Amino acid sequence: MPYSKEIIEFHRYNPGVPEAKEWHQVLDNYMNTVQRLEVDPTKHSTGANRLLVDLVWVVCMLEGGIIAKPQAVKLLKAVRDIQEGKSPLLSTKSHGYAERSIAQALNNDEDLASMINLGRTLQEPMFRLDLRDMLLETFDELLQLLRKILDTAENNIETVMPGHTHFSQAQPITLSHYLLSVYDSLRRSWDQLVLAYRHTNRNSGGCGATSGITWPIDRDRMAELLGCEDVVEPTYDCESSQDHSLSILFGLTNLVTILSKAAMDMNIWGLEEIGMLKADPAWCGVSSMMPNKCIPGALFERTRIEAGYVLGEMMQAAVLVKGEPHGDVLPMLEIPKIAFRAMAHASLAMGYMRGMLQAIIPQREAMLEYVRAGFSCSTEVAYYMVKELGYGPRRAHRIVATMVRFARERGLKAYEVTGELLDEAAGFAEEIEPGLSTDTLRKLLNPENFISTHTNKGGTAPEEAKRMLDSRTVDLGTLVKEHDHRTNKVKDALLNLNRTIDEIIDS
Numbered sequence: 307m308p309y310s311k312e313i314i315e316f317h318r319y320n321p322g323v324p325e326a327k328e329w330h331q332v333l334d335n336y337m338n339t340v341q342r343l344e345v346d347p348t349k350h351s352t353g354a355n356r357l358l359v360d361l362v363w364v365v366c367m368l369e370g371g372i373i374a375k376p377q378a379v380k381l382l383k384a385v386r387d388i389q390e391g392k393s394p395l396l397s398t399k400s401h402g403y404a405e406r407s408i409a410q411a412l413n414n415d416e417d418l419a420s421m422i423n424l425g426r427t428l429q430e431p432m433f434r435l436d437l438r439d440m441l442l443e444t445f446d447e448l449l450q451l452l453r454k455i456l457d458t459a460e461n462n463i464e465t466v467m468p469g470h471t472h473f474s475q476a477q478p479i480t481l482s483h484y485l486l487s488v489y490d491s492l493r494r495s496w497d498q499l500v501l502a503y504r505h506t507n508r509n510s511g512g513c514g515a516t517s518g519i520t521w522p523i524d525r526d527r528m529a530e531l532l533g534c535e536d537v538v539e540p541t542y543d544c545e546s547s548q549d550h551s552l553s554i555l556f557g558l559t560n561l562v563t564i565l566s567k568a569a570m571d572m573n574i575w576g577l578e579e580i581g582m583l584k585a586d587p588a589w590c591g592v593s594s595m596m597p598n599k600c601i602p603g604a605l606f607e608r609t610r611i612e613a614g615y616v617l618g619e620m621m622q623a624a625v626l627v628k629g630e631p632h633g634d635v636l637p638m639l640e641i642p643k644i645a646f647r648a649m650a651h652a653s654l655a656m657g658y659m660r661g662m663l664q665a666i667i668p669q670r671e672a673m674l675e676y677v678r679a680g681f682s683c684s685t686e687v688a689y690y691m692v693k694e695l696g697y698g699p700r701r702a703h704r705i706v707a708t709m710v711r712f713a714r715e716r717g718l719k720a721y722e723v724t725g726e727l728l729d730e731a732a733g734f735a736e737e738i739e740p741g742l743s744t745d746t747l748r749k750l751l752n753p754e755n756f757i758s759t760h761t762n763k764g765g766t767a768p769e770e771a772k773r774m775l776d777s778r779t780v781d782l783g784t785l786v787k788e789h790d791h792r793t794n795k796v797k798d799a800l801l802n803l804n805r806t807i808d809e810i811i812d813s
Contacts, residue, residue: 326588326665329605332657339440339650343643355435356404358800359511360385360422362531365806366512367421370522375810377418382807384411384419425519427634430510430544433642435532437554438507438796440649441499445789447653448496448561451660452489452782456775458663459485463771466753467582467673468682475682478753481668482771484571489778491564496785498557503792505550509534513544515634531806533799545634548627548641555620555645558652562613565655569610572666573603581672589665602666605658612655619648677753679719681710686750686759687728687742695740705732705740720751 361382368378385408387393393411395404409419462481469479509529512519518541525537538544575582584602591604623644626637677683684706691702709731713723725747729739749755761767764774 326586326661328661328664329589332654332661335657336650336654339443339653343646343650353432353436354389355432355439357385357389358435358803359432359532360404360408361803361807362528363422363426363511365531365803365810366523366528367424367521368810369527370524372424372521372523373421377421379811380412380415380418381408381422382811384408385422386807387411425514425521425523426511427513427515427545430513431508431532431534434506434508434510434534434550437551437642437645438503440646441503441506441554442789442793442796444499444558444649444653445496445503445792447656448492448499449782449786449789451656452492452496452785454660454663455485455489455492456778456782458666459489459771460775462668463768463775464757465668465670465673466677466757467668468677468680475677475680477682477685478677478756479766480757480768480771481673482775483766486771486774486778488564488568492561493778493781495557495561495564498560499554500788502550502553502557504535505553507533507535508538508550509536510538510544513538513541515545516542531799531803533796542633545638546632548638551641551645552623552627555616555623555648558616558648559620562616562652562655565659566610566613569603569606569613569659569662572662573606573610576602576606576666582669582676584667584669585662586665586667589661605662609655609658609662612651612658615651616648616655619644619651674753678721681713681720681751683720683751683753683756684710686756687747690742690746690750691740697737697740701735701737704735705737708732708735721748723747723751 364373364378364381364385367373368375373381384393388395388407388411393407395407396410405419405423408422409416412419459482462485465481466478467481467484468475469477469484509525509532511528511532512523512525529535529537572583574580576585587600589602589605591599591601591607593599593601623641626640626644630637687709688699688702688706691697691705692699697705705728709723709728712727712731712734713720718727724744725740725742726744728742728747732739757766757768759767761770764770
C-alpha cells in the first residue's frame with residue numbers, strides 16, 4: 307500500500323501509525339465543550355442564555371405593564387449591544403456583573419439596569435436552558451452512534467460468532483444479533499433522555515425566590531418566547547428541585563453502562579490470543595516502548611474510562627443532594643454543573659465507540675471456527691432427542707452433557723464427534739442409546755445450520771436480523787424527525803423573540 311509523504315514523515319519520528327482524523331475531532335469536540343463550561347464557573351451570571359432570558363424578561367415586563375416602552379427599548383438595546391459585542395461584559399465573577407454590564411451599556415443608569423433582575427432569581431431558568439442546549443448536542447451524538455451501530459449490524463448479518471453466558475460459549479449468534487441488542491439498550495437510554503429533556507425544558511422564570519411575584523408577569527408567555535414545553539407551576543419547586551438534572555444523569559448512566567460493557571467485549575475479542583476482531587491501524591494504540599504493540603482495543607479502553615467519569619458524576623450528584631432540605635440551598639446549585647460535565651464525558655465515550663465501530667474488521671473465519679469447534683449447538687441435539695426420539699428433557703440433557711465431557715477429555719472438536727460417542731455417553735448415564743448417525747449429529751452441531759433455523763421473533767436467522775434492522779431503521783428516522791422538531795422549536799422561539807423585540811424597538 308503506498309503511503310503519503312506526510313505518513314512517511316510521521317513514521318520517521320513516531321512509532322506505529324498516524325491517528326485517525328476522526329479521533330482528533332472527537333477529542334476536539336470534547337475540549338471545546340469543556341472550555342465552554344469553564345468560561346463561567348457560576349453558569350448563571352452571564353452567557354448566551356443569561357442574555358436571552360434578560361431579553362424575554364424585559365418583553366414580559368413591558369407586556370405586563372410593569373415598565374414603560376421607552377425603558378424597555380433602552381434595556382433591549384443595551385442587552386443586544388452586549389450580545390453583539392458592542393458593549394463589553396465586566397470581568398468580575400460576582401453574581402451581579404451581568405447587571406452591572408447592562409448598567410455600563412446604559413451610561414451607568416443603575417436604576418434602569420436593576421429592573422432586569424426585578425422579581426428574578428439568578429439561576430432560573432438559565433441553568434435549564436444551558437442543560438437543554440447541551441442535551442440537544444448529546445442527542446446529535448447519540449443519533450450518529452445509533453446509525454453507526456445499525457450500519458455495522460447490517461454489514462454483519464451472517465458473521466457467525468460465539469454467544470457467551472458466564473464467560474463460556476453458550477449458543478451461536480451473529481455480530482449483527484449482538485449489535486442489535488446494543489442498539490436496543492441505547493434506544494431505551496434515548497427514551498430516558500427524552501424524558502429528561504421534557505423535565506428540563508420547562509420555564510422556571512418568574513418564581514421569585516420561593517413564592518412567585520406580585521407583578522403581572524405572564525409565565526406562559528415566557529415559556530413560549532424561550533421555546534420551553536411548559537411552566538414549572540409551584541414556584542417553590544423552581545429552586546428547590548433539581549430532579550431534571552438527576553434525570554439527565556440517570557439516563558446517561560444507562561447509556562454509558564451499555565457502552566462500557568460492549569467496549570469490554572470488543573476489547574477482549576481483539577486480543578491476539580482470540581483474534582475475533584482487528585481494527586484499522588489509525589484507531590489502534592501504539593506503545594512508545596514496545597514496537598510490537600498495535601492495540602485494537604485502545605479506544606475501547608478510553609470508552610470505559612469516560613463511562614467511569616459519568617458514573618462518578620452521577621454518584622456525586624446523588625450524594626450531594628442526599629440529606630439536603632427540599633429548598634433553595636447551594637448544593638442544588640451544583641447539580642446542573644455536574645450534569646454538564648457528565649454530558650461532556652458521555653459524548654466523548656460515544657465518539658470513541660462510533661469511531662471504533664467504523665474501524666473494526668471482524669475476523670469472520672476465526673469467529674466461525676471458534677463456534678464450529680465448540681459445543682454451543684448442543685442444545686439442538688438435546689432438542690432433537692426430545693422432539694424426534696421421545697426422551698424426556700432432563701434425560702436428553704444428561705446424555706448430551708456427558709458426550710460433551712467425553713469429547714473435551716479426548717480433545718475432540720464439535721465437528722469431530724460421532725454418533726457412537728453419543729451412544730457411549732448414554733450408556734455411561736445408564737440411558738437408552740439414541741442411535742443417531744454421525745451425519746445427523748454433526749448437522750445438529752453445525753453453527754450455520756443453528757443460526758438459520760432460529761427464525762422465531764428476535765432470533766438469529768438472517769431474515770429475522772433483516773426484519774429487525776428494517777424496523778429499527780424506520781424507528782431511527784422517526785427519532786431524527788422528533789429531534790429536528792425539538793431543535794427547530796428552540797430556533798423558532800428565538801426567531802419569534804427577535805421579531806417581537808424588533809417590533810418593540812422599531813414601532
